[in-house]
Amino acid sequence: MVKKHDKLGGLQYISLISTTILGVIVISLPKIAAESAQEGALLSTFLAGVLVAIFAVSMNILGRRFQKKTVIEYLVSLLGKPLGKFLGVILIIYFMFSTSLVLRGFSDALKGLLLHSTPLEVIMVSMLFTAVYLSLNGINAIAKISELFLPIIILSLILVIGLSINSFSYVRLRPVLFPPLWRTVKGMPNVITAFLGYEIILLIIPFVERKKADIPRTLIGIAIPTVLYILLVIMAVGAFGLRPSQQINYPTIALARIINFPGAFADRFDIFFVILWILAAFTSVANLLYISSLSTVRLFGLRNYQTFIYILTPIVYMLAILPQDLPEIRKVNTYVGYLGAGISMLVVGLLIFALVFGKKEHENG
Amino acid sequence: MKITKKDRNPKNREVMEENDPPQLKAEEKVDVTLSNSTEENLEKFKAFLGDSSDAVFREFRLGSQGIPCALVFIDGLVNSDVINKNILKSLMYEITVLERARNESIQVESAYDFIKQNAVAVGEIAEASTLDKCMLMVMSGEVALIVEGSEKILIVNARGWPARDVSEPVTEGSVRGPKDAFTETLRVNTALLRRKCKDPNMVIKTIQLGRRSKTDVSYVYVKGITDPGLIEEVEKRLNQVDVDEIMETGQIEQWIQDSTLSPFPQVQLTERPDTTVSNLLEGRVAILVDNSPFAIIVPAGLYQFFQAPEDYYDRWIIGSFLRFLRWSASLLAAFVPALYIAVITYHPSFLPTPLALAIAANRVNIPFPAFVEAFLMEVTIELLRESGARLPKAIGQTIGIVGGIVIGDAAVRAGITSPSMVLLVAITAIASFVIPTYSAGIALRLIRFPLMILAAILGLYGVALGFILLNIHLVSLKSFGFDYMTPQAPVVPQDTRDWILRLPRNLLWRRPISVHPVDIDRMDQDPYKENGNG
Numbered sequence: 001m002v003k004k005h006d007k008l009g010g011l012q013y014i015s016l017i018s019t020t021i022l023g024v025i026v027i028s029l030p031k032i033a034a035e036s037a038q039e040g041a042l043l044s045t046f047l048a049g050v051l052v053a054i055f056a057v058s059m060n061i062l063g064r065r066f067q068k069k070t071v072i073e074y075l076v077s078l079l080g081k082p083l084g085k086f087l088g089v090i091l092i093i094y095f096m097f098s099t100s101l102v103l104r105g106f107s108d109a110l111k112g113l114l115l116h117s118t119p120l121e122v123i124m125v126s127m128l129f130t131a132v133y134l135s136l137n138g139i140n141a142i143a144k145i146s147e148l149f150l151p152i153i154i155l156s157l158i159l160v161i162g163l164s165i166n167s168f169s170y171v172r173l174r175p176v177l178f179p180p181l182w183r184t185v186k187g188m189p190n191v192i193t194a195f196l197g198y199e200i201i202l203l204i205i206p207f208v209e210r211k212k213a214d215i216p217r218t219l220i221g222i223a224i225p226t227v228l229y230i231l232l233v234i235m236a237v238g239a240f241g242l243r244p245s246q247q248i249n250y251p252t253i254a255l256a257r258i259i260n261f262p263g264a265f266a267d268r269f270d271i272f273f274v275i276l277w278i279l280a281a282f283t284s285v286a287n288l289l290y291i292s293s294l295s296t297v298r299l300f301g302l303r304n305y306q307t308f309i310y311i312l313t314p315i316v317y318m319l320a321i322l323p324q325d326l327p328e329i330r331k332v333n334t335y336v337g338y339l340g341a342g343i344s345m346l347v348v349g350l351l352i353f354a355l356v357f358g359k360k361e362h363e364n365g
Numbered sequence: 366m367k368i369t370k371k372d373r374n375p376k377n378r379e380v381m382e383e384n385d386p387p388q389l390k391a392e393e394k395v396d397v398t399l400s401n402s403t404e405e406n407l408e409k410f411k412a413f414l415g416d417s418s419d420a421v422f423r424e425f426r427l428g429s430q431g432i433p434c435a436l437v438f439i440d441g442l443v444n445s446d447v448i449n450k451n452i453l454k455s456l457m458y459e460i461t462v463l464e465r466a467r468n469e470s471i472q473v474e475s476a477y478d479f480i481k482q483n484a485v486a487v488g489e490i491a492e493a494s495t496l497d498k499c500m501l502m503v504m505s506g507e508v509a510l511i512v513e514g515s516e517k518i519l520i521v522n523a524r525g526w527p528a529r530d531v532s533e534p535v536t537e538g539s540v541r542g543p544k545d546a547f548t549e550t551l552r553v554n555t556a557l558l559r560r561k562c563k564d565p566n567m568v569i570k571t572i573q574l575g576r577r578s579k580t581d582v583s584y585v586y587v588k589g590i591t592d593p594g595l596i597e598e599v600e601k602r603l604n605q606v607d608v609d610e611i612m613e614t615g616q617i618e619q620w621i622q623d624s625t626l627s628p629f630p631q632v633q634l635t636e637r638p639d640t641t642v643s644n645l646l647e648g649r650v651a652i653l654v655d656n657s658p659f660a661i662i663v664p665a666g667l668y669q670f671f672q673a674p675e676d677y678y679d680r681w682i683i684g685s686f687l688r689f690l691r692w693s694a695s696l697l698a699a700f701v702p703a704l705y706i707a708v709i710t711y712h713p714s715f716l717p718t719p720l721a722l723a724i725a726a727n728r729v730n731i732p733f734p735a736f737v738e739a740f741l742m743e744v745t746i747e748l749l750r751e752s753g754a755r756l757p758k759a760i761g762q763t764i765g766i767v768g769g770i771v772i773g774d775a776a777v778r779a780g781i782t783s784p785s786m787v788l789l790v791a792i793t794a795i796a797s798f799v800i801p802t803y804s805a806g807i808a809l810r811l812i813r814f815p816l817m818i819l820a821a822i823l824g825l826y827g828v829a830l831g832f833i834l835l836n837i838h839l840v841s842l843k844s845f846g847f848d849y850m851t852p853q854a855p856v857v858p859q860d861t862r863d864w865i866l867r868l869p870r871n872l873l874w875r876r877p878i879s880v881h882p883v884d885i886d887r888m889d890q891d892p893y894k895e896n897g898n899g
């Protein structure tokens with residue numbers, strides 16, 4: 001009766017998606033949206049969520065056609081060995097770059113916010129070490145940690161949004177309520193990077209109980225971050241105005257900073273929020289690290305992912321430490337964003353391909 | 366016989382036991398089969414027990430034929446009243462009366478059966494046909510009756526040894542609820558369980574563990590509720606226990622637990638029969654050890670260590686409040702010193718300005734960084750606790766006063782620590798004792814130190830990392846296949862009704878389903894359903 005691996009439940013599936021998406025970017029999302037989409041900040045966040053939901057559902061449907069296979073294996077069975085393996089490698093590169101980007105983004109932000117004189121390397125290594133410890137414990141532990149931290153993350157964001165309502169003003173919000181369509185569309189590629197991590201669906205479906213990884217649950221998993229993002233944008237723009245929101249580095253932290261309630265033990269709610277944000281960042285890093293090593297293992301057709309975590313971790317660290325300054329990180333970020341968009345498009349394409357031609361594979365899988 | 370490494374393997378041990386009864390290992394030459402001569406049998410006993418002064422060999426002759434018989438028992442483990450009145454008196458005196466009344470004399474050939482059927486006025490008797498079985502019974506306090514002409518030995522139950530009375534629980538006191546606690550005698554403990562639950566489905570199985578101590582270990586479960594897989598697993602793990610002696614349930618615990626690399630207890634330890642029975646009725650298995658006033662309950666989840674029996678005896682609002690208090694206290698006990706260090710060292714702006722200034726003013730004359738200050742004080746209070754735990758009550762008070770003065774006043778005046786630190790240490794100490802289970806409380810106190818180190822190195826980020834690491838450790842723990850962090854991770858919505866809150870009894874109509882009970886419902890009807898239909 002003592003089983004080593006249990007199948008993941010429905011709530012675990014939802015939380016894995018949500019916690020991977022909700023990560024470092026939570027604190028700067030209003031800035032990204034306001035910067036790239038200007039007056040379309042609100043609409044583009046919403047549309048990005050919808051688009052991601054479409055991608056996620058495609059990934060879900062595709063994944064469920066091959067019950068026991070992850071994306072790495074079904075790419076091969078769909079497209080043949082050379083092309084499938086090649087795309088698998090690209091996927092792994094994408095996951096590794098995502099991991100390192102999230103890690104770097106986290107370390108930079110934390111250094112700026114909390115630990116001004118701590119070397120960047122120390123922050124990175126300690127975070128990476130913790131993520132490795134979790135990954136080594138396997139998918140069940142990762143799912144349970146996601147399940148455990150998701151309510152904390154949601155609650156902390158709701159608190160920030162709810163408690164800063166005093167500073168909210170409808171007048172300041174008005175510009176984003178009537179968005180110009182072109183600006184909105186132009187801003188969307190950048191906003192979509194805030195949803196980075198939903199690709200985890202490609203890999204975890206085989207681990208989830210057969211009936212639990214359904215479309216409604218996938219949608220909930222995407223809806224949780226989307227709703228929180230939209231509320232954050234509304235709150236930040238409503239509290240600071242559109243232009244200032246573009247200037248402030250971490251608008252969510254700024255929101256937390258203006259919270260003020262009498263008699264509290266903590267004067268600066270923002271530090272309290274930063275601590276909880278570390279949990280959000282951690283779940284993203286750990287989940288991405290795990291799926292990177294999992295996909296690598298599956299590519300080589302091996303079973304033991306633990307060794308690959310040891311191999312991948314230094315590479316991820318190198319990738320994270322290499323960019324010298326913010327512009328370079330931005331550049332990498334953009335490329336990774338394109339790669340992610342490309343992968344998502346590919347999945348939609350594959351789904352159509354599979355729906356039209358793929359009857360046979362379905363039966364085999 | 367030398368015990369080789371190979372013999373430690375439980376699989377080989379089984380084979381070994383069949384051929385070579387362990388308690389006779391020291392004297393391999395002795396033949397374990399019994400003869401029909403009283404004298405020879407007695408010699409075999411004497412080969413082992415002859416040197417011990419507490420072994421009694423009472424030889425006597427039976428009936429008009431003068432059949433040689435003997436009693437073997439250990440003085441102190443038996444009730445001499447039973448031996449004198451119910452065994453010796455009936456065998457030496459009443460049997461002659463019987464002979465006279467029936468007008469026949471007992472023959473050597475039929476003496477054994479005759480005695481068994483007519484002459485021993487004791488409720489519980491047994492037969493032994495080998496020396497090792499017989500010896501084990503004698504060493505457990507039974508009386509061996511050797512009769513000439515029989516190759517069997519009659520085992521008469523006359524157990525009676527000095528034992529502590531049932532008294533109040535020491536480590537799990539309660540304001541409300543029954544006040545009896547387990548004692549050192551296994552039979553008394555099982556009786557306490559039977560008194561609480563008269564369901565004949567409650568099974569008490571006993572095995573003997575310990576190569577030399579031969580300790581009785583009972584595991585208790587309720588047939589029809591407990592998951593058969595769980596019972597099997599408990600049996601399997603108990604059979605793997607291979608040690609010389611078992612003095613306490615704690616030794617069993619260390620053999621059967623899942624992870625040895627964890628400060629957290631993975632079985633529940635209790636000295637309360639009411640806690641044990643209610644856990645049994647939730648589908649868990651209890652393990653009792655002779656000579657130990659504690660029961661082990663498996664499987665255990667973290668949430669169980671925050672439960673006290675009063676939670677169920679008081680009204681649910683009060684029970685829920687107390688539960689909530691305990692969870693908060695555990696967080697306080699584990700994290701407050703680390704948070705203090707982190708805030709003082711790295712982020713003083715976190716505090717409201719007046720408070721930050723007050724603490725800073727307090728700390729002006731302190732020569733140490735916050736970490737050293739906190740570490741010193743925490744170690745001091747651990748020392749005080751540990752020295753107080755084992756001292757006689759009279760001296761314990763002295764330690765209390767000395768500790769109060771040292772911690773409360775002298776340390777501050779000597780300029781070693783600040784008053785705010787004293788306050789903090791006091792709060793954490795109190796908070797850590799709120800947790801009803803001793804072993805869980807001590808684990809929380811222990812993890813405080815690594816958290817403090819993390820806080821000293823990385824500030825609040827270190828505390829957050831510590832929190833994450835702690836949670837990773839907790840979610841990866843299992844207790845007999847039961848997730849340690851249930852019903853939190855994985856979420857089991859049904860079980861959250863009896864978690865941080867203890868909802869009203871009529872809402873707890875199901876046993877905890879994460880334990881996989883065979884019979885899920887503990888109430889006849891689902892109150893919701895009833896309402897829905899009505």
